[in-house]
Amino acid sequence: MSDWKSRRMLWFCLACFLSWMTAASGQETAGMPGATLHLGFDPLIQPVPIRKQTWTVVPEGTLANLHTSGITGQGLVSRQAMDGILLQAPQTGAPTAAFLRGTFKCFFKPDWTSGQGPGRHATLAGFGQWKVPPDMTGYWGITMDPTGKQLQLGIQSTTRGETLIAADIQFEKDRWVEIAVSYAPEGTWIHVDGVTHGPGQGVSFLPPDRALSDTGLSIGNAPKGNQPVGGILDEVQWFNFPLKQVELESRQWSMSARVDDKQSSIHLSWPSTLDGPFAIRRRPQGQSRWRLLETEWKGFHYQDFAAALQKGQIYQYQVQSRSGKERLRDLAVGYALPANVHPGTILILVDETLAPQLQVELELYSRTLEREGWQVLVDQAPRHDDRDWSRNPPLISRVKGLVQSHLSHQIHQTRLLLLLGHVSVPYSGFRALDGHTRPQDDHRGAWPCDVYYGDLDGVWTDHSVSHTNQTSRFN
Structure with a gap:
């Protein structure tokens, strides 16, 4: 990643953050335990989906020791004890990250290969200290195991502690890798170079606020300076919402x-x-x-x-x-093409049994179409019942109703329909008009006819043809 050296360092972002730490004008939300960690609010920006903070450095030189306020070198190097950066939590106003719902993202170049590992537990980011019950005081951390084969997110309160997600990973010495750890009550995910691991367990509790104020937020090491990651970090970013795979995929690739x-x-x-x-x-x-x-x-x-x-x-x-x-x-x-501002509307009907597992791919495809100017409509449709065909007629009617409700009013533009998966299949027809057939005349009868869904106002009935095919129960 040699051209990182040519990038300008975003000192303005860092300066703003440091000024928030020392003279924040916002007020803490009162009356809610863990409100600061929950909201991660900013004295200058309301708690809406935003990128909370960015640190950009270049991989050369070293930092002053861990407890120096601010980045004073030209690289976030963390190779030995007391390397990295420690950011003291403000007494009022805004921490730089939200810990109930958010994303930690960075580029990391290890000095080691997985298997060899850093040789000790290593911390990418966190605060507090992981302790054995009943001595827990609060902890939040993104860490790697000593072999460098596993990346995990763990949380402790004063009464419980859990590893929410642990992903098997493979690092290569001196090769940059993009890491993003997303977390929310709905689940946790670890993304490594666009490949997603998860979902893991959702965030159901938080450490007490004092765990952050007692130790500060560390990046590239544990707050005590005893868990350096053994490498260089750059483009460290923290968001107050969980980045989805589709967002990371589009940015990364x-x-x-x-x-x-x-x-x-x-x-x-x-x-x-x-x-x-x-x-x-x-x-x-x-x-x-x-x-x-x-x-x-x-x-x-x-x-x-x-x-x-x-x-x-x-x-x-x-x-x-x-x-x-x-x-x-x-x-x-x-x-120098003439602009085609709005090519039309496309309706994507997704087999309802496949929709959950295709969520990321479908969102990526929808965004691609939207960038090309299409209006994209997405809905779920019933799956064809291959075991009990008597159930399909009402399912087919339901699909036709979805198409009509979405597209019947879009009469002055191109309208496209995409059926994704085994959506209920209408059958129609009696014989092939071009004369082609098969032995024993098994081509006579109805055949799959998705064009039925594309005819919004035609008359289709089951009264014109009644034919039993001897070789195929389907037509």
Whole structure:
């Protein structure tokens, strides 16, 4: 991740945070035990979904010892005792993070490989101290085991303690990895380079406020300075809401493009935990053959000045890590295309038995369509009953009703219907008009006919044809 050195450090964010710590103008919410930890409110911003704080540093140099106020070096290095950073909790106003519902996110480059590990329990972020009952005083921490094979989130109050989630992970020495730990009463998740582990147990209790005020919030080490992570942290961010996999996926892996009319070029950029090299390819949309533009490109930005670029054309780009450690990225870019502000409305009906497990993928797909200008409607539809066909007619009527209710009023625009999964299947027809058939005439009779759902005002009955097929009970 060599170009991190070229980034400007967000000293303004840090300065604002430090000023909040020393002279916060907000007031604590009274009357609720753990209100500060619960809300994580900010004296300047209401407790709505926001990024609470960002620390950006570059991986060189070292920090002063753990208890120095503020980051005074050029890298959040945590390799030995007293490395890292300790942020003292304010007496009034805003801590920099919410601990009932939120996300801790960072990039981490370990000095070790999983199996070898840091050699001790290591803390990415936390406050308080984990203790054996009955001596518990309060704790919240994101930690790794001594072998570096497991990442976990644990919480203790004065009466109970739990590890909410523990994920098996694999780190590689000197390779940057993106880590995000999301937590809420509904569940907990650990995301490593866009791969999600979980859900784990939800947050059902919190440490007392004094656990934070007694020790402060540490990053890269435990508050006592005895659990350094053994590596470098950068782009540390804390949100007061749980980031979903789809949000991390799009940030981690998606490419973006910008057309420069003055220079007649297309600028590509993509996030990565690798320095490269990358192979870059381009082709006009609709063609099968790719043109290789670069084979050993390093960095996360590329500008295509090719004279072959033509206005009004759509080009597809591919960026692929030569090491094979990251997935292929692709993107379609319109070069001086006329704007199509609203292509139409698409209704996605999802098999209700599959909807829960497709939630992330469906949200990502919906967002992609919305970025292209589509109005996206999503609903769940009943699954076809393959065992008892007598149950399907009312299910089919229900699906048809969903389509009509969502799309019947969208009469002045393109309307699309996508059936995802084994949605109840209507059957229609009697024979193939082109004459094709099979031995023993088993093609006569009704066949699957999803177009029934696309006809919003036609008349379809079961009265015109009554035919029993000898070779297929379905038609």
